[in-house]
Amino acid sequence: MTPQSQREPSTFRWVAVIGLGYIGLPTAALIASKGIKVLGVDTNKAHVEQINRGEVPFYEPDFEATLAGVVHKKLLRAQVDVPHADAYIVAVPTPFNANHELDDRYIREAATSIAAKLSGGELIVLESTSPPGTTDRLAQFIVEQRPDLTLEPGHTTTVHFAHAPERVLPGRIMVEMAENDRVIGGVTPIAATMASDLYGTFVRGQLLLTDARTAEMAKLTENSFRDVNIAFANELSVICDKLGIDVWELIELANHHPRVNILQPGPGVGGHCIAVDPWFIVAAAPQESKLIRRARETNDAKPAFVIKQVLDKAARFKSPVIAALGIAFKADIDDLRESPSLNIVTELAQQLPDGEILVAEPNIDSLPAGLDDMPNVQLKDAIAAVDAADIVVMLVDHSLFRQIEADSLREKVLIDTKGFWRTPIPRS
Numbered sequence: 001m002t003p004q005s006q007r008e009p010s011t012f013r014w015v016a017v018i019g020l021g022y023i024g025l026p027t028a029a030l031i032a033s034k035g036i037k038v039l040g041v042d043t044n045k046a047h048v049e050q051i052n053r054g055e056v057p058f059y060e061p062d063f064e065a066t067l068a069g070v071v072h073k074k075l076l077r078a079q080v081d082v083p084h085a086d087a088y089i090v091a092v093p094t095p096f097n098a099n100h101e102l103d104d105r106y107i108r109e110a111a112t113s114i115a116a117k118l119s120g121g122e123l124i125v126l127e128s129t130s131p132p133g134t135t136d137r138l139a140q141f142i143v144e145q146r147p148d149l150t151l152e153p154g155h156t157t158t159v160h161f162a163h164a165p166e167r168v169l170p171g172r173i174m175v176e177m178a179e180n181d182r183v184i185g186g187v188t189p190i191a192a193t194m195a196s197d198l199y200g201t202f203v204r205g206q207l208l209l210t211d212a213r214t215a216e217m218a219k220l221t222e223n224s225f226r227d228v229n230i231a232f233a234n235e236l237s238v239i240c241d242k243l244g245i246d247v248w249e250l251i252e253l254a255n256h257h258p259r260v261n262i263l264q265p266g267p268g269v270g271g272h273c274i275a276v277d278p279w280f281i282v283a284a285a286p287q288e289s290k291l292i293r294r295a296r297e298t299n300d301a302k303p304a305f306v307i308k309q310v311l312d313k314a315a316r317f318k319s320p321v322i323a324a325l326g327i328a329f330k331a332d333i334d335d336l337r338e339s340p341s342l343n344i345v346t347e348l349a350q351q352l353p354d355g356e357i358l359v360a361e362p363n364i365d366s367l368p369a370g371l372d373d374m375p376n377v378q379l380k381d382a383i384a385a386v387d388a389a390d391i392v393v394m395l396v397d398h399s400l401f402r403q404i405e406a407d408s409l410r411e412k413v414l415i416d417t418k419g420f421w422r423t424p425i426p427r428s
């Protein structure tokens, strides 16, 4: 019998993807679109049913047709139970606890279900962003539950583990999942090779092989790099506010230097990646991560700065009407996770009981829990919200907000946290 560790990519006849969220579901659909049978697993029964109807349970451009196609061709099926498969991709949430350490309960739940199904020769890839050492611990956890299996290569009972962190940008997932280069870290070199065979079926970018710990750290490093650079921009915005300088003009000017590329300030950093991942580095090496920690704190402090700006302006009005443009964590998506704008709106609603907050968020149909029961908050169309408002707070630069006429803003107090309506620099 051919050792399974030497098999060709086509021998991954069944792939199971555990966790059908923003990453797991597009990954499952993309693998299925290459003709490989995929079983998607999710604990949310409603999502499973929706997916089996070919419907995407969240907003992601250009994804609907791919999903509908693979479901229709019976290449992808979703279910709540973990099946046996040749390869498993684990894409479950990896939240952190109060000390910013990994709360690995979802990984453990997935691991327990997978362990019961293994017979030897399978590949298990952890995609969820995780602190260094997590994939090694996942492997240990599984062989502890299944002492009849081994991590040592070369046996029919060998189980192979790798980490292949996702790097896609929400809103561009379908393009980036296929085209981005991909770091693949094996707990053993053979596991890295097997994982690269699997990812090679749908990734057109380069597959870069390393060990699991380095792959885990690479992902955290990428997001920390971005966080530190956004913190620099956010700090500049606060400095410029004090000095009476237009930060948008300043950054645009500085970025004309051939070796300067400053990112954009905003109301804070949100999402489940950049606002989270740097903490895993800080938790792993607290004394050595001073800059990374400071950047996190700088970005986390930005919403309070915006809230104060709005409250200062609102003090002029007896019952201020505030149009809050956007509560998603960034432009052109419907994801509200760790959204600084959502926190700003919630805080304003609490602090201004006599005011009215008109929330414009074109990508959702109803207000989320926490805002939906506040008597002074309403979801409104952006143009109507601006028309009715005394104060307009631009929080998320959704493309649809371009439909707001400059004229309708003329009489309003404007707080533009994104530089959405910044004045272009004159050029000769």
Ligand code: SAJ
Residues within 6 Å of the ligand: 129, 166, 167, 168, 169, 170, 222, 223, 226, 230, 263, 264, 265, 266, 267, 268, 269, 270, 271, 272, 273, 274, 329, 330, 331
């Ligand atoms: N933001 C700014 N200023 C900027 C850029 C972003 O304030 O100049 C804010 C956004 O508004 C948002 C947050 O930062 O609140 C994060 O947005 P993002 O577009 O930078 O990143 P994410 O969280 O959507 O996706 C990131 C990406 N990582 C990098 O660019 C290094 C993506 O490639 C990762 O796959 C993803 O994290 C992830 O899943 O880890």
